[in-house]
Structure formats: structure tokens, C-alpha cells
Amino acid sequence: MVNRGSHNTGNLQTARFRTRKLSPSAITLYTFFIFAFSIFVFLFYVRNIVEDEQPQHPLLSVESRSEQVPKLHVHDDRLWGSPLNPGLHPCVKPTTKYKGSQNSDHYLTVRSNGGLNQMRTGISDMVAVAHIMNATLVIPQLDKRSFWQDSSVFSDIFDELHFIESLKGDVRIVRELPKHLEGAPRARKHFTSWSGVGYFEEMTKLWNDYQVVHVAKSDSRLANNNLPLDIQKLRCRAMYHALRFSPPIESLGKKLVERLRPLGGRYIALHLRYEKDMLSFTGCTYGLTDAESEELRIMRENTNHWKVKYINSTEQRIGGFCPLTPKEVGIFLQALGFPPSTLIYIAAGDIYGGNTHLLELSSRFPNLVFKESLVTPEELQALTNHASQWAALDYIISVESDVFIPSYSGNMARAVEGHRRFLGHRRTISPDRKGLVEIFDKLETGELDEGPSLSHLVQRMHKNRQGAPRKRQGSLPGIKGRARFRTEEAFYENPYPECICSSRR
Structure with a gap:
């Protein structure tokens, strides 16, 4: 009974309330008042935020504000997509004039x-x-x-x-x-x-x-x-x-690619040529301690088949003949637009200086993966003391990567780039080391800051260094005699046009 009585009382009060109807003009005035009050509160709130966040600067114009915000996250297609490849495909079948093998006792x-x-x-x-x-x-x-x-x-x-x-x-x-x-x-x-x-x-x-x-x-x-x-x-x-790899290597290489994919889907294969032998051979000591530089000099002196013993490290670096350091690679990748979450497979041997130098890259891109972390203990044991088999796995993973980036243009970098061109011009970004050194030096002296200006410079510099189709380059101008052959682009770095044809042909 108590519940029923309460219910009746509520209905009575509701009925009384409904009898008080507002006129149309009152409703309009009331709505306008609420709207005006809302606008006032919103403007007051925004003004306080701007004053709190930028107390030392006047309000920036729209144009100047756009220059202050780094446009680092470039559209996915510009980062990961293959360059345009209009109707090109591998073509290695012999011509009708080709004469095949003959039995020979030589x-x-x-x-x-x-x-x-x-x-x-x-x-x-x-x-x-x-x-x-x-x-x-x-x-x-x-x-x-x-x-x-x-x-x-x-x-x-x-x-x-x-x-x-x-x-x-x-x-x-x-x-x-x-x-x-x-x-x-x-x-x-x-x-x-x-x-x-x-x-x-x-x-x-x-x-x-x-x-x-x-x-x-x-x-x-x-x-x-x-x-x-x-x-x-x-x-x-x-x-x-x-020249296919042996079945065990091919099988393991495929497994490692499959193990990489769930970690981040797309991945960069970074050939980080920051290894002791390469730094010693090239004489590149920028960013190293005096003790490390001396160690590399002694190694070069004691390696008989390395004919050049004295190398000016500064001249090497300015000329673009040095591998990028881990720190420089980190700055480069960030300027290209790759976010910190990017999965990066390190295709390399032991990085010289270990974590001391690698930290300069991992602090910017923490998702670094090494092959040692992908293999099982049994797989690792089978590969111990077989560096060429390790290198074969690096090759497979690099060829299959979404983006391949070499920090130095050595034999593996050239071979992988050529193979990726042959398979459809998969994206390969070749750093302009000579041009980048000038940029890195300006960062060092404070003439340039990391951000939109740096990104613009780096992206513009590498617009045509993404692995898009182009004919193989000849020798450098002004060089005569047999020396000119050394300056030609290697055949296996770019087998176009002989082994890559247009569908129109």
C-alpha cells in the first residue's frame, strides 16, 4: 500500500508540472541564453590554455605554427610501398641466337x-x-x-x-x-x-x-x-x-621471416655495417674513443692483404666513404618519417663497441631485433662458427623485408639491392652518406635542429634513392683507362636493363 500511495503522489505532481507550459518566445530566449553562455565559457577556457602553455611567446601565425610541428609520420605508402614499377618483370631466358653448353674435356x-x-x-x-x-x-x-x-x-x-x-x-x-x-x-x-x-x-x-x-x-x-x-x-x-641456398638455410630463413612478421607486421632490414673489420678497413673512427681508434689502427696494420695502412678518418667521412654510425642511422630513419615503434631487423655481425654504441640507435628505435633472438638454442648451436651461413640468413631476411636500408654500400648491400630490383623493385633506401655528413655536422654545431627542417632536407635528398627503376650507371666522368671500370655501378647491384624487361618488349 505504501508503494502504491507513493506512485499516485508522483503522478499527481507530474500532472501539475505539465500544466505549466512555456510560450514559444520564452523557449527561444532561454535557448539563446544557454548558447551564448556556452560560447563565453569555451572562449575563456581556450584563452587560459594558450596563456598557460605559451606564456613566453606571442600567438604564432598559422604559417609559422605549421613550421614548428615536425611532419615525421609520412603516409604509409611513402614509407613502405614499392616504387612505381610500370610493366617491368624479370627476363632471363636466352635469345634465339644463344648456343648452350657443349661437352668439354677442359x-x-x-x-x-x-x-x-x-x-x-x-x-x-x-x-x-x-x-x-x-x-x-x-x-x-x-x-x-x-x-x-x-x-x-x-x-x-x-x-x-x-x-x-x-x-x-x-x-x-x-x-x-x-x-x-x-x-x-x-x-x-x-x-x-x-x-x-x-x-x-x-x-x-x-x-x-x-x-x-x-x-x-x-x-x-x-x-x-x-x-x-x-x-x-x-x-x-x-x-x-x-645459386640457391641449401635447403636447411632456405628453410630456416623462411622461419625467421615468419617469426618476425607477428612482432610488427612490416619491418626494416637494416644492414648496420658498424663492425670491427669494416671500421678498421675503411679507417673510420668518428665517434669512437682514442682506445677504440688505436685498436682499429693496429688491426689494419696487422692485416697483410689490406694494402692501405694510413687512412685519414676525417677525409674518409667527409667524402662519404664511412659507414653511418648507429646514432646517425637513428637520426636518418627518424628524419625519413619512421616512427619509434618501427620494427628493425639488424642484419650484421657484432656491432663494434656493443651496447655502448648501439644505444644511440635503440634510444630512438627500441624495437631492434637480432637473429640470435629469433633462433632456438638448437638452431643457434648448428650455426655457431659458420659466419657465412649466418650471412645467408641475413641475406634472405633482407631480400624479403618491406624496406632494406644499408648503412654502407658493401658487397651485401649491392647484392641485396640488385636482387630486390630483380624481384620487382622492392623499396631499398640508399643513404647519401656524403650529403648526410654535411647535415650531421650542422646538427653537431647547432646550425640545424632536429625537426621539420631536417626532415625536409633528408627526404628531399633521398627522393630518388628509393630503389625505383633506372638503368645501370656507367663510369664517373673524367676517369680514363681501366680505372673507370672501378667506378661503374656493379652489374649485380642493378641488372637493368638486360635482365629486367618492359611488358611492351
Whole structure:
């Protein structure tokens, strides 16, 4: 009963209230008053915020305020998307004039020199040389005397059977010399660097006196340019199709890419060439302590096959011949527009100075991933003391990355860039080290601050350094003689136009 009585009383009060109806003019006046009061409160609140946040500055104009806000987060397509690639595709099939392999009782043995990618390009060249000389190629020996001291043989790193079978229409390849030729006299040759077809045709005179020719070095034996189209296409078939990594390496490389993706989806593969051997070889000591600089100098003095012993570090850096430091890489990536959350895979060996120098990058981009953190203990143990196999994993992960950025234009950087061009011009950002040094020095002296001005300079400087299609560059102007070949863009850095064709062709 109490509930019912309360309910009735409420209805009575509601009824009384409804009898007091406002006139239309009163409602309009009341609404206007509330609206005006709201505007007054809003303006008062905004004014207080501006005064609290900028007590020392007058209000900025719209134009000047836009210059103060860093436009760092560039649209995704500009950061991650592949450059325009209008109708281009790989084309490595031989022409109708091409003559395939012929059975030959002349043999070419090869000792590949250098690190993994230097050996890969050299082996691909030796395939073409064997074809030109009409020789049977014996599976090359890998370098075991380089800085990395890797004991791996060819079949540890490459799919040997695939290599032999996929090139059988181009050149005959065997695993080893026939028994009756193992003790036979052989010509030992250091083929002249950057040689053309005519040179190697001349070398076929060696078959008059020898059945076996041994090539002591394989790197840079063939010219980059002015070779027959079919020879260039053969180099690409060898490099991008035949010289496949061994099944265990291919499988593990694929697994590591799959393990990377869930961490951030897209990722940058950063070839951070800030390793002891590279810094010592180039003589670059900027940002290092006196003790570190001295350690690198001693290493250079004691490495017999490094012919240049005295190097002016300052001149090297100004000329753009030094790898970017971890700090410089961090500034560079930030200026390009990559946010701090970007996932970055470090494709490199041990960073010189360890965390001391790496912190200058990780403080800006904390999501750094190393291959050691991606592999299981069992996988890690299998790769221990096999630097070339580690490098093969770096290569696979770098080729498959959304963006590849090398801090130095060494053998791996050139090989990965060329492979990414061949596969569809995937985005590869090549730092203009010489131009960047001028910018970094201005930051150091206070002439320039990090922010929109820096971003504008860096982005404009690298607008045409994103891996977009372009023809391979020739030698630098003003250089004559054989020295000009050294300044040409490497064939495997950009196999366009011989191995990349337009759909219109």
C-alpha cells in the first residue's frame, strides 16, 4: 500500500508540472541564453590554455605554427610501398641466337674469395666465364682464409644439386675433377678484372697446353657493361635462379621471416655495417674513443692483404666513404618519417663497441631485433662458427623485408639491392652518406635542429634513392683507362636493363 500511495503522489505532481507550459518566445530566449553562455565559457577556457602553455611567446601565425610541428609520420605508402614499377618483370631466358653448353674435356677450377656475397657474385661470373671458354666448371672452393674463418664448403651453403641441374643447358658442372686429372699440370691464372668476352676468348689458347685452368680469384673478373646480352642473362640465371641456398638455410630463413612478421607486421632490414673489420678497413673512427681508434689502427696494420695502412678518418667521412654510425642511422630513419615503434631487423655481425654504441640507435628505435633472438638454442648451436651461413640468413631476411636500408654500400648491400630490383623493385633506401655528413655536422654545431627542417632536407635528398627503376650507371666522368671500370655501378647491384624487361618488349 505504501508503494502504491507513493506512485499516485508522483503522478499527481507530474500532472501539475505539465500544466505549466512555456510560450514559444520564452523557449527561444532561454535557448539563446544557454548558447551564448556556452560560447563565453569555451572562449575563456581556450584563452587560459594558450596563456598557460605559451606564456613566453606571442600567438604564432598559422604559417609559422605549421613550421614548428615536425611532419615525421609520412603516409604509409611513402614509407613502405614499392616504387612505381610500370610493366617491368624479370627476363632471363636466352635469345634465339644463344648456343648452350657443349661437352668439354677442359676444366675450370675456382677458388672463390671474400665473404659470402663477394663469393656469390664471383661464382655467378665464373659460370659465364666457363661458358665463354667452353669449359666444364668444377664446383668452386669457398674462401676459408677471410676475416670470418668459416670452414663451410659449397654444399653447406648452396643447393649443389640444384646449381648443377639448373645450369646444365648453359655449362657443364661437376662436383670434382676426374681422378686422372687430379695430378695433372694446370695453368694458374689471375684473370684481369672487369674483362670482356674478347679477353676470355683469348684465354682459350690455354687449352692448347693445359687441360685444367685454376682461377685463384673469382671476384670482379667480368665487366659490368658492354657484354653480349646472352652473357648478361646467363649471369642473372646463375645468381638469381641457380645459386640457391641449401635447403636447411632456405628453410630456416623462411622461419625467421615468419617469426618476425607477428612482432610488427612490416619491418626494416637494416644492414648496420658498424663492425670491427669494416671500421678498421675503411679507417673510420668518428665517434669512437682514442682506445677504440688505436685498436682499429693496429688491426689494419696487422692485416697483410689490406694494402692501405694510413687512412685519414676525417677525409674518409667527409667524402662519404664511412659507414653511418648507429646514432646517425637513428637520426636518418627518424628524419625519413619512421616512427619509434618501427620494427628493425639488424642484419650484421657484432656491432663494434656493443651496447655502448648501439644505444644511440635503440634510444630512438627500441624495437631492434637480432637473429640470435629469433633462433632456438638448437638452431643457434648448428650455426655457431659458420659466419657465412649466418650471412645467408641475413641475406634472405633482407631480400624479403618491406624496406632494406644499408648503412654502407658493401658487397651485401649491392647484392641485396640488385636482387630486390630483380624481384620487382622492392623499396631499398640508399643513404647519401656524403650529403648526410654535411647535415650531421650542422646538427653537431647547432646550425640545424632536429625537426621539420631536417626532415625536409633528408627526404628531399633521398627522393630518388628509393630503389625505383633506372638503368645501370656507367663510369664517373673524367676517369680514363681501366680505372673507370672501378667506378661503374656493379652489374649485380642493378641488372637493368638486360635482365629486367618492359611488358611492351
